[in-house]
Amino acid sequence: MRIIVLGAPGAGKGVQVSLLHEKYEIPEVSSSELLRSAISGETLLGRTARGVIDTGQMVSDEMLLGIIEERILKKDAKLGFILDGFPRTIPQAEALDQMLERQGAGIDIVIVLEVDPDEVMQRVVGRRTCKSCGEEFNIFTFPPRMDGRCDSCGGRLGHRADDNEESIGNRLRIYATHTVPLINYYAEQGKLSRVDAEGNSEKVHAALVELVKSIPKRPAKRKLADVRAAFDKILKQQEEEKEEGSEQPSPPALAEEVVAEAVVETPPPAVKKSSSKKGSAAPKRAAKGKGTPNSATAKKSAAAKKKGVPAKKAVTKKVTPKKKSPTPKKTAKKREKAAQSE
Secondary structure, eight states: OEEEEEEOTTSOHHHHHHHHHHHHOOOEEEHHHHHHHHHHTTOHHHHHHHHHHHTTOOOOHHHHHHHHHHHHTSGGGTTOEEEESOOOSHHHHHHHHHHHHHTTOOOOEEEEEEOOHHHHHHHHHTEEEETTTOOEEETTTBOOSSTTBOTTTOOBEEOOTTOSHHHHHHHHHHIIIIIHHHHHHHHHTTOEEEEEOSSOHHHHHHHHHHHHHTSOOOOOOOOHHHHHHHHHHHHHHHHHHHHHTOSSOOOSOOOHHHHHHOOOOOOOOOOOOOOOOTTOOOOOOOOTTOOOTTHHHHHHHHHHHHHTOOOOOOOOOOOOOOOOOOOHHHHHHHHHHHHHHO
């Protein structure tokens, strides 16, 4: 399952994401924590991000997406993940969809934790955190038994400098400007679910669990042998119906899961037939037992070519024309001339 949790500052996203992580044992992916981890771990993207931050610039969407992609490709995220703090804008959401599409995956559900702005202000301004164990309190809704001290470990409670009315007001305006259009983006995709987050954390968690249960399970991948068997079964059924002369044969459509997992094997390339030139006729084979005059010579030259020996040239005998015998008239004339000379 691939989940995105959205909500205004102070809506309790961190608490709910942690509870979902514990229940379903899928990693929680926080963009800010991943960025800090990449910088401290001196990864390639971390060193690049540090250089950008040191110059006072904002980390680009491409860099954030690269860090998130590195995280969700790890083995523990094979069954899914929970995104917290990303995406924050529509361009980030579009880039995330494209990245997941390349992996053959997608976001299953987007949960929005809805809290009234006045409630958000009270939660954030009254928030106190133990510096020793991290336990959280609120001076308005969940005050400690001893002022300034943690109920669990007795450590000192701290107050974040940006947890004030002016800072929270600015953060709420940014949320309304960027995240509200993002909510509409996922609503148009039919992936958005809203949860009233003004109750206690247990009640909100129960509502989230019910939403996660409603996510349709992905079909298990089938083996190639099973897919082929399904094809063969359908083809056989069609042949039987054709032989029986059924008037309405079953349609060739296959089950959806078969089509989804079908593997189409690439046919061998077709052998092109050599086209003969115009006017040239294909040589006819000699009749059996009747060879051409030079058939023996041709066979010898073909055998010689296979062995790599140059074939001997065919020797043709010169035929001298026979002298014509003198005609009777010419013989008589010669005799007369001989007699006169005597």
